[in-house]
Amino acid sequence: MTEIKQAIGLMSGTSMDGIDIALVRTDGRSFVERGPSLSITYPDGFRARLKQGLADARSIRSRDERPGVLARLERDLTLHHAIAVNDFLHVHGIDRETIDLIGFHGQTMLHRPDEGLTMQIGDGPLLSAETRIPVVYDMRANDMAHGGQGAPLIPAYHAALAAGLAGRCEAPVVFVNIGGISNLTYVGTDGTLAAFDSGPGNMLIDQWVEAHTGAAFDADGAIAASGTVDEALAQRYLAHSFFTGNIRRSLDRSDFLPPEKGEISLADGARTLAFVSAAAILKSAAHLPQRPKTYVVSGGGRKNAAIMQALEELAAGQDAGILSADVLGLDGDSMEAEAWAYLAVRSLEGLPLSYPATTGCDAPVSGGILAHPGA
Ligand SMILES: Nc1ncnc2c1ncn2[C@@H]1O[C@H](COP(=O)(O)OP(=O)(O)OP(=O)(O)O)[C@@H](O)[C@H]1O
Numbered sequence: 001m002t003e004i005k006q007a008i009g010l011m012s013g014t015s016m017d018g019i020d021i022a023l024v025r026t027d028g029r030s031f032v033e034r035g036p037s038l039s040i041t042y043p044d045g046f047r048a049r050l051k052q053g054l055a056d057a058r059s060i061r062s063r064d065e066r067p068g069v070l071a072r073l074e075r076d077l078t079l080h081h082a083i084a085v086n087d088f089l090h091v092h093g094i095d096r097e098t099i100d101l102i103g104f105h106g107q108t109m110l111h112r113p114d115e116g117l118t119m120q121i122g123d124g125p126l127l128s129a130e131t132r133i134p135v136v137y138d139m140r141a142n143d144m145a146h147g148g149q150g151a152p153l154i155p156a157y158h159a160a161l162a163a164g165l166a167g168r169c170e171a172p173v174v175f176v177n178i179g180g181i182s183n184l185t186y187v188g189t190d191g192t193l194a195a196f197d198s199g200p201g202n203m204l205i206d207q208w209v210e211a212h213t214g215a216a217f218d219a220d221g222a223i224a225a226s227g228t229v230d231e232a233l234a235q236r237y238l239a240h241s242f243f244t245g246n247i248r249r250s251l252d253r254s255d256f257l258p259p260e261k262g263e264i265s266l267a268d269g270a271r272t273l274a275f276v277s278a279a280a281i282l283k284s285a286a287h288l289p290q291r292p293k294t295y296v297v298s299g300g301g302r303k304n305a306a307i308m309q310a311l312e313e314l315a316a317g318q319d320a321g322i323l324s325a326d327v328l329g330l331d332g333d334s335m336e337a338e339a340w341a342y343l344a345v346r347s348l349e350g351l352p353l354s355y356p357a358t359t360g361c362d363a364p365v366s367g368g369i370l371a372h373p374g375a
């Protein structure tokens with residue numbers, strides 16, 4: 001039997017709201033035992049620095065460049081992650097010695113699959129030295145070097161989770177992650193995988209609401225609740241070549257921009273962007289091998305009632321249902337962090353992280369770099 005490892009996954013996603021941490025015991029194959037999790041919010045000042053990092057990253061031509069604030073930001077981001085690991089171990093009373101591995105996503109600063117360029121800042125050797133635990137990091141680069149989109153990588157984990165859902169919801173099932181950007185993983189009854197980014201998730205809503213109110217997001221969709229959908233604006237987003245092109249591309253934060261201020265009221269804008277988020281998922285699902293019967297939703301967007309209502313209405317029109325991952329006993333907040341723990345173990349075992357059907361890579365490929373403490 002393959003050895004079971006205890007791994008911590010660390011995810012700082014495109015919403016840049018903080019770090020999700022989760023513990024998983026796994027063989028990197030079919031055995032997955034989900035452990036505790038924790039979310040740590042970045043201080044406001046740090047989010048502002050991450051945004052400056054996005055701006056400074058726009059000029060890079062090679063993924064090793066660290067112009068402007070990026071070098072210092074990478075160090076501080078890594079130290080935030082080290083503190084997050086220590087907090088996690090402390091809060092849950094976990095002995096550091098029992099942790100075999102950390103899977104460290106880092107923070108995507110630039111993602112241009114058409115140019116074969118993706119940059120996640122995050123210093124694996126520093127995190128390993130600070131936590132005294134081996135770290136697997138930089139897991140997207142090898143996929144891109146093999147012709148892949150560099151994302152999404154969560155499908156390998158979704159495939160492992162799907163085994164536990166058999167018979168509990170109507171097949172075929174598609175996992176939907178509504179983070180800053182949304183992505184889909186279809187798992188057919190015969191194990192067929194298909195995955196891709198499906199459109200803007202919360203990122204347009206977040207930017208829109210922040211520009212008007214200073215709040216980081218539309219809590220529970222409360223602002224959207226008093227607005228109505230502007231059909232013309234929604235159609236403008238949904239006519240984007242991302243949805244109509246033949247290739248399923250992965251997205252960068254800058255691929256879709258929020259409306260101009262003054263173009264529409266705050267509430268109508270929030271409602272329209274929530275509708276776009278839902279409609280993008282259904283529109284992208286048309287590229288799956290089969291129309292799904294169940295959408296299993298994770299990510300912060302499942303807490304926005306306007307997104308969920310629109311999703312339910314649109315899915316009902318296709319005789320499909322929407323289930324929050326939590327209803328199925330999964331954790332919609334920590335799933336990405338769990339995936340990074342799982343993928344780190346796969347990386348250690350040399351197993352594929354991505355497949356032609358999930359990122360468009362030439363052949364199944366592994367990835368990630370292993371850093372040892374004291375190396
Ligand atoms: N209570 C809530 N009500 C509405 N929206 C929420 C709520 N909580 C979180 N969100 C939304 O979820 C976002 C964070 O979601 P999540 O952590 O899944 O994204 P991420 O992992 O950063 O992104 P990605 O999956 O694209 O990498 C927030 O920016 C916000 O838009």
Ligand SMILES: CC(=O)N[C@H]1[C@@H]2OC[C@@H](O2)[C@@H](O)[C@@H]1O[C@H](C)C(=O)O
Binds near residue numbers: 118
């Ligand atoms: C380049 C990058 O960081 N992409 C993220 C982003 O956030 C959601 C979506 O876009 C997805 O493609 C990916 O993250 C998830 C965790 C993934 O790789 O599976």
